[in-house]
Amino acid sequence: MQGPTFAAPRADAILLDFEGERRALAQYEAAGGWAQAKAATGRAFDEIVQELKDSGLRGRGGAGFPTGLKVSFIGKGDRFLVINADESEPGTFKDRELILRNPHALLEGCVILCNAIGAKATYIFIRGEYATEAEVLNAAIEESYAKGYLGKPLSGTSNAVDIYVHRGAGAYICGEETALLSALNGFRGQPTAKPPFPAVSGAWKSPTLLNNVETVATVPYILAMGAQTYQALRTEQTTGTRLMSLSGNVQRPGNYELPVTATYRDLIDGCGGGVAGGRTMKAFIPGGSSAPILMPDMLDTQIAVETTAAAGSMAGSGAVIVIDTRTCMVQFALRVADFYRHESCGKCTPCREGTRWMVELLKRVEAGEATMDEIDLLVELCDRIEGKCLCPLGDACAMPVRSYLKHFRAEFEAHIDAPACPAGPASPFGALYPSLRRTLPVVPA
Amino acid sequence: MAATETNLVTVTFDGRELQVAPGTPLVVAAAEVGIEIPVFCYEPRLGPPIGACRMCLVEVEIGGRAMPKLQAACTMTTQDGMVVRTAATSAPAKEGQDAVLEFLLLNHPLDCPVCDKGGECPLQDLTFRYGPGTSRMTIPKRTYEKPLPISPSVLIDRERCILCYRCTRFSSDVAEDGELVARERGARSVIATFEERPYVGAFSGNVTELCPVGALLPTPYRFKARPWEIVNVPTVCTGCAVGCNTWVTLREGKAERVISRNHPEVDEGWLCDRGRFARHEPLVERLAEPLIRDSSGLHPATWEEATRSTAQRLRHVSALKGAGAVAIVTGGNLTNEEAYGWAAIARSVGARTASGPVAAAGEWERLDPYAARIDDLDRSDLIVVIGDADVADRAGVVDLRIRKARRAGAHLAIVSAGGTILERDAGSFVAAPAGSAAAIVAALAGAGAAPAGVDLADLGARLAVASHPVLVVTDPIAIALIEQLAHTLRLHERGGVLPMPRGANERGARLAGLSGGGDAVLAGLESGEIRAVVLVGLDPTAEWPEAERWHMALAQADHVVTVSAFVNSAVSWSHIVLPQTVDHEREGTVTNLEGRIQRLRPVTKGPSGRSDLVAIAAIAEVLGVPVAPTPAKVYATLAADLTVPLSWSQLNGRAPLPSRGREARAPKKVAAPKAPPAPAAGRFVLVAPRPLFAGPAVERTAALAHQRAPWVMLNHADADALGVAEHDVISVTHAGGTHTGPLRISRRLVAGAVRINWAGAPATGDATVVRS
Amino acid sequence: MSDSLHDAIQAEIAKYPDRRSAILAALRLAQAKYRWLSPEAFEEVSRCIDLPVAQCVAVASFYDMYFLEPVGEHVVEVCTNVSCALVGAADVVAAFEMELGCSLGSTSADGKVTLRPVECLGGCGWGPVVSIDHRYHEHFTADDVKPVVAGLRTSEGGH
Ligand SMILES: Cc1cc2nc3c(=O)[nH]c(=O)nc-3n(C[C@H](O)[C@H](O)[C@H](O)COP(=O)(O)O)c2cc1C
Ligand code: SF4
Numbered sequence A: 001m002q003g004p005t006f007a008a009p010r011a012d013a014i015l016l017d018f019e020g021e022r023r024a025l026a027q028y029e030a031a032g033g034w035a036q037a038k039a040a041t042g043r044a045f046d047e048i049v050q051e052l053k054d055s056g057l058r059g060r061g062g063a064g065f066p067t068g069l070k071v072s073f074i075g076k077g078d079r080f081l082v083i084n085a086d087e088s089e090p091g092t093f094k095d096r097e098l099i100l101r102n103p104h105a106l107l108e109g110c111v112i113l114c115n116a117i118g119a120k121a122t123y124i125f126i127r128g129e130y131a132t133e134a135e136v137l138n139a140a141i142e143e144s145y146a147k148g149y150l151g152k153p154l155s156g157t158s159n160a161v162d163i164y165v166h167r168g169a170g171a172y173i174c175g176e177e178t179a180l181l182s183a184l185n186g187f188r189g190q191p192t193a194k195p196p197f198p199a200v201s202g203a204w205k206s207p208t209l210l211n212n213v214e215t216v217a218t219v220p221y222i223l224a225m226g227a228q229t230y231q232a233l234r235t236e237q238t239t240g241t242r243l244m245s246l247s248g249n250v251q252r253p254g255n256y257e258l259p260v261t262a263t264y265r266d267l268i269d270g271c272g273g274g275v276a277g278g279r280t281m282k283a284f285i286p287g288g289s290s291a292p293i294l295m296p297d298m299l300d301t302q303i304a305v306e307t308t309a310a311a312g313s314m315a316g317s318g319a320v321i322v323i324d325t326r327t328c329m330v331q332f333a334l335r336v337a338d339f340y341r342h343e344s345c346g347k348c349t350p351c352r353e354g355t356r357w358m359v360e361l362l363k364r365v366e367a368g369e370a371t372m373d374e375i376d377l378l379v380e381l382c383d384r385i386e387g388k389c390l391c392p393l394g395d396a397c398a399m400p401v402r403s404y405l406k407h408f409r410a411e412f413e414a415h416i417d418a419p420a421c422p423a424g425p426a427s428p429f430g431a432l433y434p435s436l437r438r439t440l441p442v443v444p445a
Numbered sequence B: 001m002a003a004t005e006t007n008l009v010t011v012t013f014d015g016r017e018l019q020v021a022p023g024t025p026l027v028v029a030a031a032e033v034g035i036e037i038p039v040f041c042y043e044p045r046l047g048p049p050i051g052a053c054r055m056c057l058v059e060v061e062i063g064g065r066a067m068p069k070l071q072a073a074c075t076m077t078t079q080d081g082m083v084v085r086t087a088a089t090s091a092p093a094k095e096g097q098d099a100v101l102e103f104l105l106l107n108h109p110l111d112c113p114v115c116d117k118g119g120e121c122p123l124q125d126l127t128f129r130y131g132p133g134t135s136r137m138t139i140p141k142r143t144y145e146k147p148l149p150i151s152p153s154v155l156i157d158r159e160r161c162i163l164c165y166r167c168t169r170f171s172s173d174v175a176e177d178g179e180l181v182a183r184e185r186g187a188r189s190v191i192a193t194f195e196e197r198p199y200v201g202a203f204s205g206n207v208t209e210l211c212p213v214g215a216l217l218p219t220p221y222r223f224k225a226r227p228w229e230i231v232n233v234p235t236v237c238t239g240c241a242v243g244c245n246t247w248v249t250l251r252e253g254k255a256e257r258v259i260s261r262n263h264p265e266v267d268e269g270w271l272c273d274r275g276r277f278a279r280h281e282p283l284v285e286r287l288a289e290p291l292i293r294d295s296s297g298l299h300p301a302t303w304e305e306a307t308r309s310t311a312q313r314l315r316h317v318s319a320l321k322g323a324g325a326v327a328i329v330t331g332g333n334l335t336n337e338e339a340y341g342w343a344a345i346a347r348s349v350g351a352r353t354a355s356g357p358v359a360a361a362g363e364w365e366r367l368d369p370y371a372a373r374i375d376d377l378d379r380s381d382l383i384v385v386i387g388d389a390d391v392a393d394r395a396g397v398v399d400l401r402i403r404k405a406r407r408a409g410a411h412l413a414i415v416s417a418g419g420t421i422l423e424r425d426a427g428s429f430v431a432a433p434a435g436s437a438a439a440i441v442a443a444l445a446g447a448g449a450a451p452a453g454v455d456l457a458d459l460g461a462r463l464a465v466a467s468h469p470v471l472v473v474t475d476p477i478a479i480a481l482i483e484q485l486a487h488t489l490r491l492h493e494r495g496g497v498l499p500m501p502r503g504a505n506e507r508g509a510r511l512a513g514l515s516g517g518g519d520a521v522l523a524g525l526e527s528g529e530i531r532a533v534v535l536v537g538l539d540p541t542a543e544w545p546e547a548e549r550w551h552m553a554l555a556q557a558d559h560v561v562t563v564s565a566f567v568n569s570a571v572s573w574s575h576i577v578l579p580q581t582v583d584h585e586r587e588g589t590v591t592n593l594e595g596r597i598q599r600l601r602p603v604t605k606g607p608s609g610r611s612d613l614v615a616i617a618a619i620a621e622v623l624g625v626p627v628a629p630t631p632a633k634v635y636a637t638l639a640a641d642l643t644v645p646l647s648w649s650q651l652n653g654r655a656p657l658p659s660r661g662r663e664a665r666a667p668k669k670v671a672a673p674k675a676p677p678a679p680a681a682g683r684f685v686l687v688a689p690r691p692l693f694a695g696p697a698v699e700r701t702a703a704l705a706h707q708r709a710p711w712v713m714l715n716h717a718d719a720d721a722l723g724v725a726e727h728d729v730i731s732v733t734h735a736g737g738t739h740t741g742p743l744r745i746s747r748r749l750v751a752g753a754v755r756i757n758w759a760g761a762p763a764t765g766d767a768t769v770v771r772s
Numbered sequence C: 001m002s003d004s005l006h007d008a009i010q011a012e013i014a015k016y017p018d019r020r021s022a023i024l025a026a027l028r029l030a031q032a033k034y035r036w037l038s039p040e041a042f043e044e045v046s047r048c049i050d051l052p053v054a055q056c057v058a059v060a061s062f063y064d065m066y067f068l069e070p071v072g073e074h075v076v077e078v079c080t081n082v083s084c085a086l087v088g089a090a091d092v093v094a095a096f097e098m099e100l101g102c103s104l105g106s107t108s109a110d111g112k113v114t115l116r117p118v119e120c121l122g123g124c125g126w127g128p129v130v131s132i133d134h135r136y137h138e139h140f141t142a143d144d145v146k147p148v149v150a151g152l153r154t155s156e157g158g159h
């Protein structure tokens, strides 16, 4: 038992180009911090938007939307900046490390964006479980007030920025932007139909800019090096570096900041030292548990948004999960689907009912009670959920399950034919389903 | 503003082209070209669409580009050049619809044969029309304990619930009581109240009509009828002066249910629980036959005897004691035709009349030049409510309309002693001493000083600049004062005053000739000037202020004739008792608070089998005054006197409200009222306006008992000083008796006031408060 | 009346343009005070924030971190999501069940510790992750269970 372990910085790192923590304001300033916020006060909204557009920065929360474009959409009126620090997509733990190690970069990014759009306040919506992280942020905020970076205008602007930490209370769906805003507004954290988009009506019905922690923390660095330099490191449609969360059956898990030109092999084998214990990779997930699974033959895919999409999955939140051959993919599917069932907000029909149905079907398959028809029904269920829900959560359940059915259909059928789990007791998930486990005969691995 | 030709856009639905205003929900636009897109959660009266059920999925193409996913036709709105394909022409849309229906039925018990909603259920209809017919479900359905009471008047069957959130949106976004909510998350979500406590809210019953399945049902209607055995009769609620349009469901000669018959200008399809559940039949203690007293007590008599005896006594007293020795006192809930009949009788015997407790508070016609319509609230930018009574207590669903206007951006300003249900969401709230409405109105009119400590500057400034201010005074103060304020504010040119009569047809009764106030009659009785009194649909000893004085005064009269539907305290010492009908039994017209004349249709017959008008006509005949025994004929006579006459047949359907002249005349001068005195040390001022849930029918309705559960409200500082906490049982003693109930602490109720929800007769004045 | 809770909630309300936004914080503060959100706690929150009590429950029951039923003095939450499960979370769960003598989702007989499964805590690369009284412990192994439980059994309630 020990605390989080931070990987050593890589030469081309931007956000985390240092060892250990840079929690104190003095440390951040010594590394050149807050200079960009001060320098940017003289710059017009359009100029900052252009700089962001030129940088090619895309949102790091999951959807990969171009940040400059998003900022340019902001509506008129009292505006708010909201930071998405809900980080709950399984496999993702990068924003947490960023907050623990470099919180002032986020705060500086907030001030730059607030001044650009004329917002007086930022609300950082941080998942409720991140208690220590909320404390670190609050301490950093306090220091910044004391230093005059917050609460009063920086010279060259008349805009005084306040930053508040708003803690969630345990609901993955609050990472979805409209659900996050419902929760911030004091309602159940359920998504709302778009339009109206947050840019027009978000926090307290005001125009709201909502971005991920990593996205905003990158902003001061882009201003420091200039958009041209930042975007020089690029694939066709993605630029810069991104924090990749590496987890699962890998030798050296952790967050690694990689240029978007790197490949999943660079990450898993290079940074992570390959599959743990010398075992063999069965498959990997490139962008959080909602991303369709990829087989090892896709390891040379670049981690950029468009390259990962071309490979048949999505870069999502940059969370890579390595699965070795011991794992039963039916149990894995059940675990993933059960997460989305548990997190479905219950507002729209296909997600609420579909995820539950899917879990119940997967349980039947896992326990060897299902018929072959029910495997086809599972595929049809994916069809009936995907693209029909109010927000992407239903898809986030259907897409990965569909991909497991596609790549590992034989394993699903084996549970019905055999009826036994081909992976046997070695599957790390077996023990999670004791009620189902009992119904299975133990077969040697 | 009507859409002009130029700002229309062109949209195509399944190949049918349509010109429509941009921003119209696709479901609405499709309906215009005769294409029905099925919906469950969409209900425009609940506010912006939420796109939850996904029943309305369609394929959409904009500017020649197909949108990547199916779109919800309720949240998606029209844009120029949009091409929409519904399930009728699009395979993906059809698949979406099938998927949603299959998901909805997954856990549904499919118990239509035993469900009260069966036959009038959207889920059943849509399943029948579009459904798959078979289920592929191999897993167990969700089960819940059922049915559970949401309150004594509403039941929930959670297995039937499709989680469309209509009911919870009603509670949070329309009634704004927030009591009915979704609890838990995802597939475990259930509709619930806090700790399964009853949903107490004046409008709770609307959820039974909003629910598109048989999940929320009105308890009194449970297992009562099947849709093919019922007839729905269109009529109007006479619970208060709003006059909500209703259907009364008739089965085998009994009125089993009341539902809304949406009149957008009046009620927008809402009813309060009083109108919905206060059942007049079959209720106990109905009077079924006339009674006449002899030396041994009251005895049944024929109608002929009773009406003749009534007429003779009135004529006798008037002949003997002169004009003014007879009084006819009515409760404000007669039809216009009945009121006309009584007024004719009154004229023939020189009787004084009263249609409300206080004459000055009943002169509604003074407000005519300034009178607002209910739907003026929709256009208002400032709504000012003055008074200690809640708007809902005076005029049920007007409360909902005020909330709607506020949500749409109107500023809601409230001046009261606090503790009303409307103030929590108000834009501004001015705490004023209890009972100071008259002084506030006078002060705003510049005709007096504001009560000490009440700052009306902000409100005055708002009133000065508002473009469409609507003024509502909920307490019964002199109308001339309101007139003065309306005149000062020039409300004949902008906005207006929404009158708040206490009786359902107080305005109509005055117009038909029953003016005057109970105050003069009471004085006349006490001085002995009045010797004979007729009480029509009213027991002043239970419903009017000064109950004790009324009791004594009536005991001195030589002749008391009571016309009542129920046995009440006045019956026991009346000389003649005539049974009366109640609203579902009546025919005729009533005039609502706006002055809108609407038609009542008889759904059932009263236990006496006779219409009130026939009895009135019989009395009139003896007196030699012609009163026709049929409402249509009387109405024709009445209508001739109206500024804008509408024929009997024009009152069919949704009654219109013709516009009147708005020419203001110089208002009557009235003396500035005095602010009420502050309570003596250690004592409290009682605030107890007559609540919505009061009156003989309500008191006899079990399904409304929870709405009347007593409580006592104190300011938090007073509670602290008394050392009492929320829920402690508190006794309040005042001139009218003692009222006991659990404590509610309010931070807005003014210090030194104690509010109780009902004390029998309306009461004010000095009170003591103790923990019991 | 306990007005420290009232005051703390008012301080939260002050952070927002609309008091309603303070509901999550208000519930958290009430839970910190009473350990779980009893009906009485809900009523107190409702009064402090001036929001109908049913709305407070509607919000609270939506989230995983509020306890609507009584819990032990300590709460141990084990992440069982995929990344942690791949590296042995199931063993940690089994070890806790054995040591506490209660199954996942229940409280030890002495009322000291409630053991709950939780979804991904955001420590996936440092798994298995266990949260004890809302503080994270990374790289948690079955061997850590015994000493940790012993410590919890002897210390006062802490979440
Ligand atoms: C179900 C769901 C969960 C999400 N969770 C997160 C999250 O935890 N953190 C995050 O930053 N974005 C999350 N997102 C993406 C956000 O909706 C949003 O796109 C993002 O925060 C925008 O910021 P960006 O443009 O900087 O990426 C989620 C989206 C969905 C549909
Ligand atoms: S009870 Fe009826 S109205 Fe309420 S959510 Fe369920 S189906 Fe909809």
Ligand code: FES
Residues within 6 Å of the ligand: B038, B039, B040, B041, B042, B050, B051, B052, B053, B054, B055, B056, B057, B072, B073, B074, B075
């Ligand atoms: S009617 Fe459109 S989603 Fe319910």
